[in-house]
Amino acid sequence: MHDRNRRTPHRRNDRLENLLADLDRDLAGAATRLPRGLDKPRLPQVFVVGCPRSGTTLMYQWLAATGLFTYPTNFISRFPSAPWIGQRIQLLLTDPEYDFNGELTAGLETAGGPYSSRLGKTVGLTAPHEFWYWWRRFLPTRETHALTARDLAAVDTTGMLKELAAWEAVRHRPLLMKGLILNWNLDWLAALLPSAVFVHISRDPFFTMQSLLSARRDFFGDVRRWYSFKPPEYPDLKDTDPARQVAAQVLLTGQAVSAGLSALAPRRRLQVDYDDFCARPGVVYDELVSALAAAGHAVETSYAGPASFPVSRRVRVSATEKAALEEAWENSAATCAR
Numbered sequence: 001m002h003d004r005n006r007r008t009p010h011r012r013n014d015r016l017e018n019l020l021a022d023l024d025r026d027l028a029g030a031a032t033r034l035p036r037g038l039d040k041p042r043l044p045q046v047f048v049v050g051c052p053r054s055g056t057t058l059m060y061q062w063l064a065a066t067g068l069f070t071y072p073t074n075f076i077s078r079f080p081s082a083p084w085i086g087q088r089i090q091l092l093l094t095d096p097e098y099d100f101n102g103e104l105t106a107g108l109e110t111a112g113g114p115y116s117s118r119l120g121k122t123v124g125l126t127a128p129h130e131f132w133y134w135w136r137r138f139l140p141t142r143e144t145h146a147l148t149a150r151d152l153a154a155v156d157t158t159g160m161l162k163e164l165a166a167w168e169a170v171r172h173r174p175l176l177m178k179g180l181i182l183n184w185n186l187d188w189l190a191a192l193l194p195s196a197v198f199v200h201i202s203r204d205p206f207f208t209m210q211s212l213l214s215a216r217r218d219f220f221g222d223v224r225r226w227y228s229f230k231p232p233e234y235p236d237l238k239d240t241d242p243a244r245q246v247a248a249q250v251l252l253t254g255q256a257v258s259a260g261l262s263a264l265a266p267r268r269r270l271q272v273d274y275d276d277f278c279a280r281p282g283v284v285y286d287e288l289v290s291a292l293a294a295a296g297h298a299v300e301t302s303y304a305g306p307a308s309f310p311v312s313r314r315v316r317v318s319a320t321e322k323a324a325l326e327e328a329w330e331n332s333a334a335t336c337a338r
Contacts (some may be wrong), residue, residue, distance in 0.1 A: 047179030080133035184259030
């Protein structure tokens, strides 16, 4: 998404980008000297997947808050070339266990607001970050986010695995990340990381579509501009009306994720309905613990998080837009069913 098309609150901070580029250059040498003997992760990984605006960020925040995982934070996101280095520095800055007389951690606010976000962006030094920066170091940039077999064959998987292993080893906890950038290639990711568990969250199509339109208005100030990940059908959709676009985006993304996970053993995939998760997150926690145990990582702690989350089913679009979304969904579903 070109920065010039974004509304002011979502534009990049050029001074920050330059500073991060300098930091990345300074760390370049250290980043190439990965710890020896760590060729791939030893613990299972958890990836949150699904359509944008379907509850993936809430799920991601909730999983991070369980304390079971190592995950990219807003701080670690500043180290996309060496997240394991960022993780060590974060421990120095935020964990009292590594502090001396509270010299660094006393009075430092790190967590941000509880379960708050704006278009997937959280607030707080240790709040979870989507970390697309890291993924894009390895994955080629294409018009859509569906990569070909040739694209994937060129990915430096050896480097990916070594970096994940180095990062995991800092805290010896399973890695948790968003995996939406690979929604169309989840079978490849699952084969690369055979102990990974995938949490596929989905939401009522109308409210997902409505939220995508709202995100377009917030991010671009223009409902006609495409927001977030693009299916391979994007070239045929880019000149259609917004309702048709978001309907196809929701339907095609859901189909791609389901297809990518269909061949996996049931223990490796959790299908989660957004409303059910909000009503009973403890149920999802128990399912996840069982999945981790099946992958060889036993978790002995019981669920201690929120009993539920509020769910809004409020219609926020005009009657005309609502009708357009409903018609577009019916037409898209009928087309794909042929």
